Amino acid sequence: MNIRSQVSMVFHLDKCIGCHTCSIACKNVWTDRKGAEYMWWNNVETKPGTGFPTAWEDQDQYGGGFVQSGEGLVQLRSNGRYRGMANIFHNPRLPQLDDYYEPWTYRYEDLFTAKAGDDQPIARAVSLVTGKPIEIEAGPNWDDDLSGSPIYAANDPNLEALTPAQRAQMFEMERLVFFYLPRICNHCSNPACVASCPSGALYKRGEDGVVVLNQDRCRGWRMCVSSCPYKKTYFNWSTGKSEKCVLCYPRLESGQAPACFHSCVGRIRYLGVVLYDADKIVEVAAKKDEELVQAQRDMILDPKDPEIIRLALEAGVPWSVIESAQKSPVYKFVKEWGLALPLHVEYRTLPMLFYVPPLLPILGNGDGNLYETTNDELFGTLDRNRLPVEYLARMFSGGNVGLIRYALKKMIAVRYHRRQITVGDVEGDKLTQILAEADLTAEEAEAIYRLTSLPNFEDRFVIPPMHREEAIMALTDPLEFKGAAGFGFITPPERQL
Amino acid sequence: MTSVLLFGALPYLAIGLMLVVSIQRYRRDGFTVTSLSSEFLESKWLFWGSVPLHLGIITVFFGHLIGFLVPRSVMAWNAVPLRLLILETTGLMAGILTLVGLVVLIARRASDARLRAVTSPVDIGVYVILLFQVITGLWIALGLRWGSAWYTHVLVPYLRSLFILQPDVRVMDDMPLVVRLHVIGAFLLFATFSATRLVHMLVAPIPYLWRRVQIVVWNRKRPGLVSGARS
Numbered sequence: 001m002n003i004r005s006q007v008s009m010v011f012h013l014d015k016c017i018g019c020h021t022c023s024i025a026c027k028n029v030w031t032d033r034k035g036a037e038y039m040w041w042n043n044v045e046t047k048p049g050t051g052f053p054t055a056w057e058d059q060d061q062y063g064g065g066f067v068q069s070g071e072g073l074v075q076l077r078s079n080g081r082y083r084g085m086a087n088i089f090h091n092p093r094l095p096q097l098d099d100y101y102e103p104w105t106y107r108y109e110d111l112f113t114a115k116a117g118d119d120q121p122i123a124r125a126v127s128l129v130t131g132k133p134i135e136i137e138a139g140p141n142w143d144d145d146l147s148g149s150p151i152y153a154a155n156d157p158n159l160e161a162l163t164p165a166q167r168a169q170m171f172e173m174e175r176l177v178f179f180y181l182p183r184i185c186n187h188c189s190n191p192a193c194v195a196s197c198p199s200g201a202l203y204k205r206g207e208d209g210v211v212v213l214n215q216d217r218c219r220g221w222r223m224c225v226s227s228c229p230y231k232k233t234y235f236n237w238s239t240g241k242s243e244k245c246v247l248c249y250p251r252l253e254s255g256q257a258p259a260c261f262h263s264c265v266g267r268i269r270y271l272g273v274v275l276y277d278a279d280k281i282v283e284v285a286a287k288k289d290e291e292l293v294q295a296q297r298d299m300i301l302d303p304k305d306p307e308i309i310r311l312a313l314e315a316g317v318p319w320s321v322i323e324s325a326q327k328s329p330v331y332k333f334v335k336e337w338g339l340a341l342p343l344h345v346e347y348r349t350l351p352m353l354f355y356v357p358p359l360l361p362i363l364g365n366g367d368g369n370l371y372e373t374t375n376d377e378l379f380g381t382l383d384r385n386r387l388p389v390e391y392l393a394r395m396f397s398g399g400n401v402g403l404i405r406y407a408l409k410k411m412i413a414v415r416y417h418r419r420q421i422t423v424g425d426v427e428g429d430k431l432t433q434i435l436a437e438a439d440l441t442a443e444e445a446e447a448i449y450r451l452t453s454l455p456n457f458e459d460r461f462v463i464p465p466m467h468r469e470e471a472i473m474a475l476t477d478p479l480e481f482k483g484a485a486g487f488g489f490i491t492p493p494e495r496q497l
Numbered sequence: 498m499t500s501v502l503l504f505g506a507l508p509y510l511a512i513g514l515m516l517v518v519s520i521q522r523y524r525r526d527g528f529t530v531t532s533l534s535s536e537f538l539e540s541k542w543l544f545w546g547s548v549p550l551h552l553g554i555i556t557v558f559f560g561h562l563i564g565f566l567v568p569r570s571v572m573a574w575n576a577v578p579l580r581l582l583i584l585e586t587t588g589l590m591a592g593i594l595t596l597v598g599l600v601v602l603i604a605r606r607a608s609d610a611r612l613r614a615v616t617s618p619v620d621i622g623v624y625v626i627l628l629f630q631v632i633t634g635l636w637i638a639l640g641l642r643w644g645s646a647w648y649t650h651v652l653v654p655y656l657r658s659l660f661i662l663q664p665d666v667r668v669m670d671d672m673p674l675v676v677r678l679h680v681i682g683a684f685l686l687f688a689t690f691s692a693t694r695l696v697h698m699l700v701a702p703i704p705y706l707w708r709r710v711q712i713v714v715w716n717r718k719r720p721g722l723v724s725g726a727r728s
Contacts (some may be wrong), residue, residue, distance in 0.1 A: 004713075081706060088702070089551040090544045094536055097611070129538070130610045195710045198702030206715035216527035219700050220534045237615060240533035281711075468716070495615070496529045 002278040003315040006209030006352050008330040010340045011182055013358040015268040018180035020044050022260035029259045035238025037103035037128050040140050041245035042260040044182045048156040049143045053099040056231040057157040063093040064229030065192050065347030066285060074285045074348050079196055079223045093226035101138040103128040147178030161394035177386040179358040185232040185245035186351030187211050190285045196227035210247045218242055229347035238495045253468045257461040272328030272462040273321055275301045275312055285348040289398035292345040300335055324464035329451055337448060339407045341396035357392045357404055359411045382408060413438035417445035503681055504666040508659050511688035518691035519699060532697035535612055542605040550598025556591035565656055568649035575646050584645050592635045599628055623693045626686055633679040
């Protein structure tokens, strides 16, 4: 057993209101630079929809992630060791700027310098790449809220999991449904970007599992961009280097939550340490699609088990981190309650960001065109919901419908539990029956309710002490970068020569 | 006197600049050592430019290098006319591939506004010098037949004289102008190499072929475990 600690995350989709505050917080901190304007390390998508970059989930086009390659083995879907080297002069899978969008600004000074005339002066849009006027044809949230649209929502690759009837139902005007999907780098335990980097510039930090990219070692071979199935490594067209979400590790190291977590208005984000067995990574990644989620959950270890604690200490995990793991909200959502699921686990990168699937559209379903919220048949609504369970299964459980139903049932049961407390109209043993069927106790239901609805800052973000002070002192002279430009750069990180 | 400067002094200056500046740039400014790929902005034409250029230029480079390193083996190979013909044709094809790739890349860069935005004066200089080298090289291949044969007899001794620090520049005086231009162009290429995007060839990711798949970096020593993942 090779125990590692990982700073892991949960996004509660039931609570996401799609306000994009997270995206803006991230943009202001990290990607407000030349060559990075088009990057959204954090973005929020409308589902069903094509997302950012367009149709990123279509791996036939982009070739991201891993595929099974025999018993207990995985290999990169495209651009592995040999094909990657053969494609190094031209990577046929590389997304283009137009798959994202051409970044632009407006010529605001024209508003002040225009000659007096009959027409209102306008500020034309100019490309941030060429500086020339452009027609804006796409943007980072171009399909925001456009559920049911024939060019965006209808091209969602996840709709393949549905029957034609289910699809038609999702696009009926009266039954349109959508939810928001905030995305950052998943900081996978089997990262495809790391595996595909010819220079070895990408790596996973051992102590906290954050996947980062060494800007001094990146040579712009671009394989990480196509190999990341989530399209969360971006190519900076100005510096000729790739960049990605760093989970705000400078903030984490000083005990602060990452900018997108900290700024989340809906408080949908949770962050905490999990311990997992790194020896199992390949074995787990090679499982069948439907078994992947359970296998990944089994890989995550119980931080209260004395035997695990002993092994973790032996593996060099500090006691303070184990203590932090015991309080981790992520462990509760993922392991104890089975509510949170990884996004597109079938890409086999073992993402360490988990999503609680959205429940809201289900309860609001009903017969005919009437908006119906009665729940006489307990979980019956699950089968008649507007957002088919198969759609969620395609996104969050490798097609395993059972896991989605399990999570949604629990969330419904928690609502019954709270309704009984606040309204008191759930009849007699109905509540007991519901809780039993949802595999819940009243205490658990209450705990889920509290962590979902009433968590304070410390409940949501249990940030482990990173002990960077010791690590830095042990390895390098703290004065090494004295007088430098910061972050290890001696000259400004700009395109040169 | 001119030829002493051009063929006796310039090569040392060029190699010296290339070594010192490349190492210094790698150590001080690792961030600037990159291929500066423009595929993200334009991919379709890059395929028809970049692939022929690289395949051609790598073949040409190793052709020159092998002739320099093992001239006797090349002479022996060339003893049979058919084998000489095969070698010459391969070289010529590689040269033509390089030229085609280069022309496509230059046309591509000139015709796309996004690419012009990421083109520096240094890039234009690189194109000029490479184009000059490929054209003079092809001229030699076509106009001064069986270069693979006489290169080993005439130029390799000169290049070797440079390496043993006893430059023998007389042989260059007897060379046709185009050969002298090609050699001078090569030295200019070496001299400017480390100030251009060409440095990316020094960091060609060959170790990727055998390195472990996943990389895990530890800041602390882990008791009982080697640093790095085993997966």
